[in-house]
Amino acid sequence: MQLDQLYQEIILDHYKHPHGRGLRDADDPAATVAEAHHVNPTCGDEVTIRVATDGEVLHDVSYDGMGCSISQASASVLHELLAGRKAGEAAVVHEAFVELMSGRGQVTPDEDVLGDGVAFAGVARYPARVKCALLPWMAFKDAAARAGVGVSPTEVKA
Amino acid sequence: MTSIAFPAGMPQYDDVPRFDVAAVRADFPILDREVNGHPLVYLDSANTSHKPRQVLDVLREHYERHNANVSRSVHTLGTEATEAYEGARAKVAAFINAPSVDEVVFTKNSTEAINIVAYAFSNASLRPDADPRFRLGPGDEVVISEMEHHSNIVPWQLLCERTGATLRWFPVTDHGRLDESGLEDLVTERTKIVSLVHMSNILGTVNATARITQRVREVGALLLLDCSQSVPHMPMDVVDYDADFIVFTGHKMCGPTGIGVLWGRAELLAAMPPVLGGGSMIETVAMSGSTFAAPPARFEAGTPPIAEAVGLGAAVDYLSGIGMRAIQWHEKQLTAYALDALATVPGLRVFGPTVPVGRGGTISFALGDIHPHDVGQVLDSLGVQVRVGHHCARPVCTRFGVPATTRASFYLYTTTEEIDALVAGLEQVRKVFD
Numbered sequence: 001m002q003l004d005q006l007y008q009e010i011i012l013d014h015y016k017h018p019h020g021r022g023l024r025d026a027d028d029p030a031a032t033v034a035e036a037h038h039v040n041p042t043c044g045d046e047v048t049i050r051v052a053t054d055g056e057v058l059h060d061v062s063y064d065g066m067g068c069s070i071s072q073a074s075a076s077v078l079h080e081l082l083a084g085r086k087a088g089e090a091a092v093v094h095e096a097f098v099e100l101m102s103g104r105g106q107v108t109p110d111e112d113v114l115g116d117g118v119a120f121a122g123v124a125r126y127p128a129r130v131k132c133a134l135l136p137w138m139a140f141k142d143a144a145a146r147a148g149v150g151v152s153p154t155e156v157k158a
Numbered sequence: 159m160t161s162i163a164f165p166a167g168m169p170q171y172d173d174v175p176r177f178d179v180a181a182v183r184a185d186f187p188i189l190d191r192e193v194n195g196h197p198l199v200y201l202d203s204a205n206t207s208h209k210p211r212q213v214l215d216v217l218r219e220h221y222e223r224h225n226a227n228v229s230r231s232v233h234t235l236g237t238e239a240t241e242a243y244e245g246a247r248a249k250v251a252a253f254i255n256a257p258s259v260d261e262v263v264f265t266k267n268s269t270e271a272i273n274i275v276a277y278a279f280s281n282a283s284l285r286p287d288a289d290p291r292f293r294l295g296p297g298d299e300v301v302i303s304e305m306e307h308h309s310n311i312v313p314w315q316l317l318c319e320r321t322g323a324t325l326r327w328f329p330v331t332d333h334g335r336l337d338e339s340g341l342e343d344l345v346t347e348r349t350k351i352v353s354l355v356h357m358s359n360i361l362g363t364v365n366a367t368a369r370i371t372q373r374v375r376e377v378g379a380l381l382l383l384d385c386s387q388s389v390p391h392m393p394m395d396v397v398d399y400d401a402d403f404i405v406f407t408g409h410k411m412c413g414p415t416g417i418g419v420l421w422g423r424a425e426l427l428a429a430m431p432p433v434l435g436g437g438s439m440i441e442t443v444a445m446s447g448s449t450f451a452a453p454p455a456r457f458e459a460g461t462p463p464i465a466e467a468v469g470l471g472a473a474v475d476y477l478s479g480i481g482m483r484a485i486q487w488h489e490k491q492l493t494a495y496a497l498d499a500l501a502t503v504p505g506l507r508v509f510g511p512t513v514p515v516g517r518g519g520t521i522s523f524a525l526g527d528i529h530p531h532d533v534g535q536v537l538d539s540l541g542v543q544v545r546v547g548h549h550c551a552r553p554v555c556t557r558f559g560v561p562a563t564t565r566a567s568f569y570l571y572t573t574t575e576e577i578d579a580l581v582a583g584l585e586q587v588r589k590v591f592d
Contacts, residue, residue: 003539007532007590043547044561045530066561068531069591132531 005122006129007069010105014116019080024062026052031059034146038139040131045071049078049139051147057086058149061134070120070129077116082140084089087149093117094151096138101130175484180441182480183571185210196541198353199579202352203332204359204387204520204567205545206409209473213412216472221464228464229438243464246471247454253474254404256421263420263427263454264467268386269309269419271405272353274457276313276380278430279351283321289429294350296322301345301379303328303336303350304557307359308550310384312354322345324349334361334510341373349379356404357387360549360565361510362493362520364388371400380426386410391489391518391569393482402426408466413473417466420457434459477570485570489519492568498578503584509558519568522549525584528591530564536587542580545581 026033035050045067052060061083063075078097082090096113097120103126109118123133144151183189186208191198200208201339220242226235230244244259251259265271282292294300300314304327318325326344330339336354345352357364359393374381382403385394389404390411396404403426409419421431430438432450436459441449477485494514500506505526511517515590525533534546545565548555555561566580 003536003590006535012591043530044552044555045529046561068529071533072529126535129531129535 001109002122005092006117006126009123010116010119011069011073011123014076015069018072020053020083021063021064021076021079022062023048023050023064024060024086025040026060028052028054028059030054032146032147034148035144036139036142036146038135038142040067040071040135042131043068045132045135047075047139048135049075049136049143051140051143051149053144053147053149055087055148058090058144060084061140063122063139064132065136067135068129070123070132071135074120074133078136078140081115081117087144087145087151090144090149094141100124100133101134106118113140175481177480177484177570179488179571179573182210185212185476187211187214189571193541193543194539199462199540199576200582201566201568201572201576203390203569203572204410204565206415207390207412207569208571209412209414209469210261210476213414213469213472213475217414217465220468224466225514227461231537233462235301235530239464241246242468242471243462246467246474247472249423249474250419253394253415253478254389254421255397257397258424260454261421261427263422263457264420264462264476265405265418265420265457267409267418268384268405269313269408269418269476272310272382272384272583273313274433275351275353275403275422275430276317277433280317281431281433283470285431288431291350291378291426292430293587294318294321294323297348298325298350299326299346299348301328301349301354303354304330304362304553305334305336305358305361305551306355306553307384307386308361308552309386310353310355311553324348327553328354330361330404330554333365333512334358335516336363336365336580338369341369345370345373345377345379347377347379349374350383351380353382353384355384356386357385357391357493357520358510358551358554359387359516359520360491360522360551360554360563362517362522362567363510364392364516364518366516367399367401367515375400378481387518387520390487391482396421408470408473411470411473412476413470414463414466416463417470417471422453422455427457430456432456432459436460438462460513480570487570488570489568490514492572492574492577493519493521495574496566496568496580499577499581500584503581504588506584507543509554509560509563519572520565521567522565524560525587526592528587532591533564533584533587536590537580540579540583540586542576542583544580 031052037048047065224238226239228240282288380402385406388408403422409415439459509522530546
C-alpha cells in the first residue's frame with residue numbers, strides 16, 4: 001500500500017490546520033439556517049454541518065466534529081469549496097466529490113471543480129476509508145436539504 | 159548465604175506448562191503471508207482468531223467424507239454426520255467441564271446465545287404458567303455492566319423495553335476494573351438476572367466473579383457470563399465458576415465462524431420456553447399445537463451449522479492438546495511484555511489495567527490525539543493488523559471520554575517480535591501525524 005497516496009500532504013495540512021472550523025451563526029438574521037449531524041457507526045466519527053443560505057447562495061457552511069484525519073480534513077475542504085458558493089455550483093462540486101469517492105480510484109478528478117478535494121483521489125482506493133471522506137458531504141447534503149436547497153440526488157452507500 | 163525455602167505445593171515458574179510457539183505458528187498457514195510487503199503481524203485475535211490446519215482439515219474431511227443432515231436420517235452418512243455433530247458437543251462440554259453434554263446448545267455465535275436467554279425471558283413473561291425465574295415485569299431488574307460488548311447490552315435493553323423491567327449497570331473504575339462497591343444496592347431481590355462479561359473485549363479486564371456470584375445466589379437471581387473473550391484464552395470450569403449460563407463463540411478460539419455455544423444448567427434450560435420455532439426443536443406437531451423437545455434440541459431449530467460445529471470440536475481438541483493453562487501463561491507473558499513496551503511510546507495511554515494481573519492479552523490505547531483510524535491505517539501499511547473503533551463497546555469509550563481506541567490483542571501464536579513490530583509501527587504513526 002502506498003501510504004502517501006492516502007495521506008497526501010494536502011489532507012494532513014487540512015487536518016492539522018482546519019479551515020473555517022466551528023459552528024457559526026448567520027451574519028444575516030433573515031437567512032435560513034439548518035444543520036445535520038452525521039455519525040459513522042463503525043468508528044464513532046461525528047460531524048455537524050450547518051448551512052446558512054438565502055435560497056440562492058450558501059453564505060456560510062460551518063462545521064464541527066471529531067474523527068480521523070480523513071473525515072476532518074474532508075470537512076475542512078468542504079467548507080473551503082462550498083462556503084459562499086451559489087447552490088447550483090455547490091451541487092456540481094458535491095456531485096463531483098461523490099463521484100470521485102465512489103470511483104474506486106478509477107476517476108480522474110477535475111482540479112478546477114474540486115480544488116483541494118482532488119487530494120482525496122487516493123482515499124477512493126480504500127473502501128474502509130471512503131465512508132470517512134464522505135461523512136461531511138452526506139451531512140452537508142442533509143443540512144442543505146433542510147435549508148431548502150437540494151444539492152445532489154446521489155445517494156451513496158459506501 | 160541464605161537460601162529461601164518455598165512452601166511445599168507453591169507453584170513455581172518452571173511448573174507452568176509451556177509450548178513451542180514456533181511449532182504452533184507452523185500450524186497456521188495464514189501466518190506465512192505478507193501484507194503490504196511486510197510479514198503479517200496479526201494482533202486482532204480478540205476480533206477473530208486464525209484457524210490451524212488441524213481445524214481446516216477436519217472441515218474439508220467432513221464435507222468430503224461425511225456430509226449429510228443430522229438427527230433425521232437412518233442412512234450411513236446421516237449417522238456419521240450426527241455422530242460428528244454430537245461428538246463435537248461432547249468435546250465442548252468436556253472443555254468447559256459441563257456436568258452434562260445436553261447442557262451445551264449450539265448457536266450461531268455469542269450474540270445469538272445471549273438473545274436466546276433474553277427471548278426465553280421475554281416469552282416466559284407472556285405466559286402466566288412459565289417458571290417464575292424467567293418472568294419479568296415492571297419492578298424487576300436486569301443488571302449488566304458498563305464494560306459490556308453491545309451483544310450483552312442491546313438484547314437486555316430490548317427485553318426491558320418489552321417487559322417494563324429496569325436495566326441497571328455496574329460502573330467501571332478509572333483503572334478499567336469492574337466497580338463492585340455498590341454490589342449490595344445493585345443486585346437485590348428485584349434482580350432477575352445478572353449478565354456480565356467475563357473478560358472485556360476492549361479493556362482486557364478479567365472480572366473476578368466470586369463476590370457477584372455469591373450475591374446473585376443470596377437474592378435468588380440468575381447469572382450469565384459472557385465468556386467470548388475468556389474461554390478461548392484460559393481454562394473454563396462452569397462448575398467452579400458456579401454460573402447459570404455462559405456463552406462463547408467458535409471463531410475466536412481457532413474454530414470456524416457461524417458456530418457459538420450457550421451453556422446452561424440443565425434444570426434451567428429445561429424450564430426455558432423455546433425461542434426459534436421450526437424443525438428439530440419439536441416433540442410433536444399437530445394443527446392444534448406443538449410440544450417441544452428437551453434441551454439442547456429445543457433451542458436448535460432448523461438444520462444447524464453442522465460442519466462448523468465439527469470444526470469447533472476440532473478447535474477444542476487443538477487447544478486442549480496444547481493446554482489452556484499453557485496458553486493462558488503464554489498470553490500473560492506477552493501482556494506483561496506489551497504493557498512494558500507500550501509504556502515506552504511517548505503520548506500513549508492505555509485504557510484498562512496497566513498491570514498484567516486480572517487482565518488478558520487485549521490492550522486498548524490512544525496515541526496522543528491521533529485518531530485510531532489513522533493509527534490503524536499506518537500500522538496496516540507496515541503489515542500490522544490491529545482493530546480500531548469503538549469495539550462494539552461504546553459505553554466504555556464514553557466512560558473514558560474517547561470516540562474510539564486502537565486495540566492490539568494476542569493469542570497462542572503471538573510472539574514478542576510482533577509486539578516489537580507494533581511499537582516500531584507506532585513510531586512511524588507519530589512521524590506521519592506529529
